[in-house]
Amino acid sequence: MVDAHQTFVIVGAGLAGAKAAETLRSEGFTGRVIVIGDEREHPYERPALSKGFLVGSEERESVFVQQNGWYAEHDIELHLGQPVVHLDRVAKTVRLGDGTALQYDKLLLATGSEPRRLDIPGTDLAGVHHLRRLAHSERLKHVLASLGRENGRLVISGAGWIGLEVAAAARGYGAEVTVVEPAPTPLHNVLGPELGSVFTDLHTEHGVRFHFGASLTEITGQDGMVLAALTDDGEEHPAHDVLAAIGAAPRTALAEIAGLTLAGREQGGGIAVDASLRTSDPDIFAAGDVANAENPLLGIRLRVEHWANALNGGPAAARAMLGRQVTYDRVPYFFSDQYDLGMEFSGHAAPGSYDQVVCRGDVGKRQFIAFWLHEGRVLAGMNVNVWDVTEQIQQLIRSKRPLDPEALSDPSVPLASFLD
Structure with missing residues (x-):
């Protein structure tokens, strides 16, 4: 039975938000717990979107954090398909897109990140893709299967983790793949020049073509469909589809509206939080992709976009919201599967x-x-x-x-x- 003496609101119905709600209940919180998400889907995990689900080895149902009925059973209110458009720190309310205002005692911002867009001509053509949401992965899965059947060509802008995982999936379906990357090796900023070549060799052995030292400048098309991708060194790559995999940006709009302190771009951006994941407002916390946290172990401020950070950061923030002593000093961790x-x-x-x-x-x-x-x-x-x-x-x-x-x-x- 919910005791409405306190209301904790979680903005963001991803893994971090769902695990925070779960932790509030497991830690004995009896007040209202409200989770708000701008997608209509129940909270789900994202790794499978570029791995198992995309390649066809995992079913759609496997990506969800909990069974749908779990939330009602634990008295967690879900507001799905509703963006939060305003945050008023003085009134301690959030306003949804439909005008509904919800008051909070403690607030968690777990708004995640969004894919960076290619700022070049041709991105409005059919066949230009991003990968962040379940709907994106479902669409891309059908596209890759079609490209494989028809000997189609996919050009991927960016040789980071998402770009390489999609390249592996595409080759699994039989599509022709070209990866365009401005750095001299894949994953250059993560692995450095020493080990990026491991992934060059891996993908080359599986038929992927790399074009290093170049960036896309235009996507050309005909009748609204993609025909080719042009690069700044004058190359033209025939394509039926193009994937923009050039990174993600933290979704900080609400924090900016509310005047919360943000981390600088040189620090990775995002909402600045301390080691307990508390923002510059003592009643507002942030976790997951959007949070830029002081890490006492590493001695630096860091924003981490990977699955493990959402998995562990959501519960840590929930405990801090409950007044527990929290020091979030996890070692950053991520994983990848390719071929x-x-x-x-x-x-x-x-x-x-x-x-x-x-x-x-x-x-x-x-x-x-x-x-x-x-x-x-x-x-x-x-x-x-x-x-x-x-x-x-x-x-x-x-x-x-x-x-x-x-x-x-x-x-x-x-x-x-x-x-x-």
Whole structure:
């Protein structure tokens, strides 16, 4: 039975918002819990949109965080298909698109991010895609299957995680794929020049064509349909469809309207929060893609767009809303599946922050662990087709202990020995 003495409102019905609502109930909160989402779908997880669901190995129902009836059973009110258009911090209300005003005692902003758009001619043509929402993935799934049947061509702008995962899915359907990327390797800002070539070789072996050092300048078409993608070095790539995979921007409009403090672009943007995920307003919190948090472990402010941050950040914010003592110092983590390559990445190693990359295992066979080091200390680790080592890698990062790089690169030396 709900006791309406307090109302906690969650804006954003993604993974972070859903897990925050779940945590409020599991921690004993008996007030009203209201979750607002601008999609009509119940809260779902996004990794499958470019992985299992897109390639056809996972069913649609598998992406949802909870069964639909779970929310009513736990007295969680869902307002779906309704954007929040205004936030009034003085009145402590949010206003929905239909004019409904909801009052809150505590508010969580879990508004996520949105795909960056190509600012070039031709993006209004049919056949230009983005991938962020379940509806995008459903549409793209049909497109890839059609391209595969008809020997169609897909051009992908961007060789980040989404671009590469969609490229792998497209090749699985039999589509012809060209990836256009301004950097010299895939994932250049994440893996650096040292390991980006692993993914170049992987995709090239599966028939993907790369065009590095270039950006799209125009998408040409006829009768409203895509014909080709042009690049700034004069190349023309025939295409039936184009995917813009050039990153995501935090959805900060509500925070801006309300005058909350935002992080600078050089820090990754987003809503600035402290280590307890509290914003500059003591009654407003932020979690997931939109939150730019102080990370006491890393000693920096960081915005993380990956699944694990939503999974863990939502519950952390919920506990902070309840007045619990919270220090959100998780090691950043994400994973990717491409063809027969599975990988997990832990930590944070921005360009210029590390002075050495050490690998143990067989890079050529794509079965190895890579470590990004600064003065011998592990900043980040990536395990490729090597499993059950994530916890140890994260412990190495947390220890901040200088290690012998030569020993670290030796597979005969157990990782556990560095933790003694």
